Amino acid sequence: MEFDDPLLPILETYRVTKDCLKVTQKTIAIENEYLLMDTHFIGTSKEDVSNKIIKSRSEAEDSVVVLLWAVFERFIISYVQEKGMLILQNKKQPSSFSKKFYGTLRDAVERWKIDGILDMFKNGWIDPQLIGHAKNIKKYRDWIVHRNPAKASTPKATPETAHEILSKLIWEIQTLSS
Amino acid sequence: MGTKADIRKQKYIAWLKELHDEVKKWIKKEKLVAQEKDVEINEEIPGRYQAPSLSIQDKSGKEIAELRPVGAWIIGAEGRVDVIGRLDQIHLVYLEPPGPGISVVVSDDGGKIERNSRILFQGVENPGWYWIEDKPRGKAHLINGELFMDLLSEVSDYGI
Numbered sequence: 001m002e003f004d005d006p007l008l009p010i011l012e013t014y015r016v017t018k019d020c021l022k023v024t025q026k027t028i029a030i031e032n033e034y035l036l037m038d039t040h041f042i043g044t045s046k047e048d049v050s051n052k053i054i055k056s057r058s059e060a061e062d063s064v065v066v067l068l069w070a071v072f073e074r075f076i077i078s079y080v081q082e083k084g085m086l087i088l089q090n091k092k093q094p095s096s097f098s099k100k101f102y103g104t105l106r107d108a109v110e111r112w113k114i115d116g117i118l119d120m121f122k123n124g125w126i127d128p129q130l131i132g133h134a135k136n137i138k139k140y141r142d143w144i145v146h147r148n149p150a151k152a153s154t155p156k157a158t159p160e161t162a163h164e165i166l167s168k169l170i171w172e173i174q175t176l177s178s
Numbered sequence: 179m180g181t182k183a184d185i186r187k188q189k190y191i192a193w194l195k196e197l198h199d200e201v202k203k204w205i206k207k208e209k210l211v212a213q214e215k216d217v218e219i220n221e222e223i224p225g226r227y228q229a230p231s232l233s234i235q236d237k238s239g240k241e242i243a244e245l246r247p248v249g250a251w252i253i254g255a256e257g258r259v260d261v262i263g264r265l266d267q268i269h270l271v272y273l274e275p276p277g278p279g280i281s282v283v284v285s286d287d288g289g290k291i292e293r294n295s296r297i298l299f300q301g302v303e304n305p306g307w308y309w310i311e312d313k314p315r316g317k318a319h320l321i322n323g324e325l326f327m328d329l330l331s332e333v334s335d336y337g338i
Contacts, residue, residue, distance in 0.1 A: 018266065021266075022265045025264055025265045026265065029264075050264055054262070054267075057266070057267060058267075133253055152220040152221050152222045152226070153221050153222060153249065154222050155221075155222070155249070155251040156251075156252055156258065157252070157253040157254065158258070158269045158271075158310075160269075160310055160312060160316055161252075161253055161271075164298055164299070164316070165253070165254060168298075
């Protein structure tokens with residue numbers, strides 16, 4: 001089955017960002033003023049700029065995990081909403097009730113806890129370990145977003161690992177539906 | 179006897195030290211030097227603890243890159259250390275064969291059947307520090323001297 005990975009564009013954008021930062025570091029190192037013209041780097045020390053770029057790289061890494069999670073979460077919610085549409089096909093109840101029921105369900109799913117939704121896939125369909133990894137990525141995403149320096153880090157994930165886990169989960173769920 | 183968290187933490191620190199010993203040997207050939215120091219890590223499960231980091235420097239004492247420990251509680255791995263240079267940073271993860279596994283089990287009318295068994299990263303045959311290729315379905319490569327020096331020049335301007 002061909003897999004159209006919705007998370008791949010995020011990872012590709014992250015790679016481009018990383019490469020751009022790398023090129024900029026090299027530009028700073030060789031002090032090419034032409035390339036640095038019209039940037040905020042002019043008038044700043046080489047060391048300062050270099051440190052800011054290193055910080056930006058780390059921020060980009062965190063941001064990509066947040067973005068990967070956001071797209072993954074939307075996929076899961078949309079999947080459950082789509083499955084809920086089966087209610088509309090129920091001929092045993094009045095269609096007006098089915099429509100109202102589906103509308104209520106569709107809106108309610110938006111507020112459901114993602115951990116609970118993921119648990120629905122556990123019952124003999126998808127490896128609980130994979131679900132567990134995904135839940136840990138959610139925890140790490142929350143830790144990044146709330147960014148309390150005093151709070152200990154939850155288990156971390158690299159952008160590559162987060163992508164690998166979440167895209168595998170999407171692939172498995174899509175395979176179940178096909 | 180320590181708790182499970184203590185044991186995991188101690189294993190992680192021992193793996194870091196093993197990696198540092200190897201790195202010191204590899205960089206010696208390139209006339210580079212290494213300096214070790216402890217840094218604080220703060221993870222949810224074990225709390226705050228000290229773990230060794232390694233600074234790689236040229237003959238003049240200028241830092242080329244740092245091996246900075248990230249933690250022992252890593253999603254999909256047993257531990258992580260980042261190699262941070264001026265140009266880039268890469269992640270090394272400690273993996274144990276066959277790597278973090280994923281098996282897919284599907285229920286049919288007759289009960290559960292295993293449909294597929296996949297692993298997160300290909301190429302994990304021995305326990306050790308691995309670099310994961312930065313591409314979809316990235317392969318894990320056990321770190322060795324040659325690979326480490328390649329990665330070092332990728333993250334820093336050393337050897338350019």
